[in-house]
Amino acid sequence: MPENVPGEARSRAAARAAGALLIGGSILEIGAMAHHPSVHAHDVAAVLAQLQALAAVSAWVHGVLIALMLTVFFALTEFACQRGITRPAIRAGLIAYAAGVVAMMGAALVDGFVTPRVAMLGAGLRAADLSITAQLLDLCVLFNQALARLGAIALSAAIIAWSVDLVLRAGLERALGVAGMAIGLGGVAALLAGMLQLDVHGMMLVLVLQGAWMIGLGVLLLKEPRIA
Numbered sequence: 422m423p424e425n426v427p428g429e430a431r432s433r434a435a436a437r438a439a440g441a442l443l444i445g446g447s448i449l450e451i452g453a454m455a456h457h458p459s460v461h462a463h464d465v466a467a468v469l470a471q472l473q474a475l476a477a478v479s480a481w482v483h484g485v486l487i488a489l490m491l492t493v494f495f496a497l498t499e500f501a502c503q504r505g506i507t508r509p510a511i512r513a514g515l516i517a518y519a520a521g522v523v524a525m526m527g528a529a530l531v532d533g534f535v536t537p538r539v540a541m542l543g544a545g546l547r548a549a550d551l552s553i554t555a556q557l558l559d560l561c562v563l564f565n566q567a568l569a570r571l572g573a574i575a576l577s578a579a580i581i582a583w584s585v586d587l588v589l590r591a592g593l594e595r596a597l598g599v600a601g602m603a604i605g606l607g608g609v610a611a612l613l614a615g616m617l618q619l620d621v622h623g624m625m626l627v628l629v630l631q632g633a634w635m636i637g638l639g640v641l642l643l644k645e646p647r648i649a
Contacts, residue, residue, distance in 0.1 A: 432503070439499035440642030446493040447632035447639070453485045454628050457621050465555045472540035472558075483533025487526050493635060494522050500642060504586065514582035521575030528568035536561040569619040573627050574609055580634055581605035593644065597637045604630045 458475040462468045472479075501515045539557045584601030587594045608627060611617035619627070 435499055436503050436642045439496040439503075440639040442492055442496035443500075443635050443639030443642065446489050446496065447635040450486060450489045450493070451625075451628055451632050453482055453489060454621075454625050456482050457625075458482065459621050465551045468558070469540045469551070469554065472537050476537035476541065479533045479537055483529040486533075487529050490522050490525055490529075494518060496639075500583075500638065503642070504583075508586065510582045510586040514579040514586075517575050517582060518579035521572045521579060524568045524572035524575060528565050528572060531561055531565045531568065536565070566619060569624065570612060573619060573624075574612055576631060577605040577608040577612075579605075580631065581609075583638075593637075593641055597634070597641060600637065601634050604634050 456478070458478050460468055460471045460475070462471050497518060498515065501511050504511045506512055506515065536558065539554065539561060542554065542557075580601045584598040584605060586598070588598030588602065589595075590598070608617070608630065612619075617623050617626070
């Protein structure tokens, strides 16, 4: 038996494990996002009351989402290694995805932990003082949206970079590359044109589309462990 066979076997096993993580992590991300709490009130006092009531759920949902984002990113590092991390498109995609994860984690921390704490600080305040809390909540929204937009664009850029590499192949790889180009370019265009707002529903749409592509990538890793 050739000496490199054990190494090849380990590499195939690592690729399959990464594929399973991509599929499972992406599905769980969508499931977690489906439980994202929403505030429907417009009066400041009512908004504060809802944020306070949803604080525990919001923390759990965003904490789980952060853990799943890191899990998917871990699996993607194996994809990059399998594909050839020295290749410019693969390396660029990995850098862009890392930037996207950092930005999305920031958005999740603001939305899931900082905003509810600000609402807690507003408990018991007089009506005249609620305007200050409302302004702080607006600031939280601005931070959340800026980080979420940066994250969504960076994640889309990563998918585009990897798709440029995949589309040069044949079969499932080419189909996945074409789909990735459409999802990535479409997402960036919609965000820049203001057609896509990253509220709960908009973020769910982004997550579903990008998650579907990640699931396809996971299937590719399971089916063809050596794809370099």
